[in-house]
Structures are given as structure tokens and as C-alpha cells.
Amino acid sequence: MIGYGFMGRAHSNAFRKVGNFFDLKYQPVLKAACGRDEEKVKAFAARWGYESTETDWHKLIARDDIDAVDVCAPNDQHLKMATAAAKAGKMILCEKPIARTGAEGEKMVAAVEKAGVPNMVWYNYRRVPAVTLAKQLIDEGRLGKIFHYRAKFLQDWTISPELPQGGAGLWRLDAKAAGSGVTGDLLAHCIDTALWLNGNINTVSAMTETFIKQRTHTLTGKVQKVSIDDACAFLARFQNGSLATFESTRYARGHKALYTFEINGEKASIAWDLHDLHRLEYFDHGIEGKLRGWQSIHVTDAGGDHPYMDKWWVPGLQIGYEHSFVHQVADFINSLGTKKPASPTFKDALETQYVCDAVLKSGKTGRWEKVKHVK
């Protein structure tokens, strides 16, 4: 494990729990945690049960007793860590977004393909059971032809001009470390889910804004220009002919993590909301007229009807955010040695990155931009 922030905790929790709930081909063993601050990494390792610590990630990657590396460091570290880990023949799990740009992502894809190592990017929301159920319903053809896709991810934690940029957690405000603002951090989630549910996006037209132009940088102590996008809204056209709107901001007062999507098809519509993540709203036009209406499906059926839920409690008892990471680890481990890698692979995540690149470009040019595709 490289990194001990928010995601270091979320992933460690998943590695620890997964074997208690899922039948696995291999049990994860928490060999080592790595971070630059020795005291902090030792405390992290002790809390989560890692056998050892390292303060230099090169040393971690060089170790023979490590088979898989989990990159939970800021985005500017992904390329060098993942390519070095691939060269050393390690499996790699990398935090989202895959990198700061498509160009970086391409190098990472090339490295894992050359090394032939299993790889995955942590777009965890795919594995919220209600979202996985949405995927099943779409793949079964229940929505018919898709007309519209609508997604947003709203937060409000950066409204204060006193908030610095850079350093722990706040590297998300520093374009050098993060690559972009809400586009790479939040819209990337919406885009990953959208590509998974509704196929590729061909063209985008975006507007971006940076509301607070200067912030003190934690590492230099100086007031520096803010180069990330604080807000971004874009229109998109999918390859299947459907139209989309996406919106994200960290300036929506009152909203903490309002990730929602809605899909309108010829025969049915689907809606989901992260704040109520165990529910899937479903409208089936095929239902007899007098009973037709939105159904709120409580996705907790443990009898096998609802994805992943047979591994948890009894029907009606819901699970939460952290379980999406447990599901992702389970799928990754059980995909090893099979012909079907756990998604999203680095290659899948590169497609999302290409959409982000086109969105950021369009935000600058003010024009519709074409999305590059992974071959």
C-alpha cells in the first residue's frame, strides 16, 4: 500500500474484510504500508495490520515478498509508481483517475501490457449493488433505446477562500498534483459509470470555472494561482446516439457528495443517488397503466436477486460506501488467472481520461471537442 490518506484507509479496510465475506481464490496479506512520514506510516500500519513499513516506495516495489502494489498516492505519482511496479512484475491497483492526463495514462497502459500484469483502477461506484443492478437491467435490454444520460456530482467543501491548496488531502486543489479539479476528481466517477452503462462518448462541449483565483500553498507558504477547475458542466453525445449532461462543482452549498445519475430509455428509466445508495429508482413503461409509476427498489435482496447482497446480511439490511471497495477487491482477486480481467482495467480507465481531456480542452476553447478513443 502506497499512501495512507482517505483511500489508503478505504482500501485497507476492504483488504481486511474481503476474506470474511467472500470466497476468494487468494487471501490478501497486508505485507507493507509505505509513506514518506515514518511516524505516520508506522501508526497507519499498526492500526490496519500491515506487517512492515517503508518510507521509500522504490524499496517497497523492489521487495520480493510483495505481489501486488496499491497506489493511493496523489495523481502526479501514479505514472512513475505504476510503471515501476509493472516493470518489477507486480499486480497493480491504482486510485482514480488513472493519471493527470491521457498521455500519462497511455504510458501506464503500455507498461502493464508489456509486463502482462493484472491491473485495475479504483472506480468504486460501479460496485455499489444498486449501480451494478442498473448495469444488469440495461444489459438485459429493459430500457430499450437510450435517449438521455444525466449525471452530477456536487460538493461544497472548497467555498472558503481561506482554504489552502497543496499538501495532505488538499493536493486536490493543486493542479500540478491533481491534473485538474472537479473534472478529474468527481466527473471522472460520473464518466466511468456512464461509459460502463451507456458506451463511449464521442464529442463534448464544456464550460469550466475557477471561482477562487489564488490560495496559499501549504507547501510553499506563498499565495499562488489556482489552476484547477472548481466547477465544470458539459454536454456530450454518446456513440449510441443518446445525449448527456454532466455537472460537477465544489461550490454547491449544502451538498457534500451528491452523485446522481438518471437514464431515460424508450421502455424504462433509471435513477440513482449516492446519498441513498442502496436504492434504485425504476420506471417501467411496460407495467399496466393504472399501476405504472416510479418504483423504489431497495437493493438488499440476499437471496441472489441483487448483486453482491448474498455475501452480506439478511434481506432488507443495507450496506454502504465502504462495501463498494470490498466488492472491487473480491472481483479483482477472483478474476486472477481467468480470461476476464476485473474492470475497470487501466485501459478502461484511459477511455475515461480521454473524455476528461476533451472536456478540459473544450472548457478552454469554447468549442465542441472530439474524444480520443482507446484502440
Ligand code: SOE
Ligand atoms: C473528493 O472530496 C472525493 O473524496 C473524491 O476524491 C472521491 O473520489 C469521491 O468518491 C468523493 O469525493
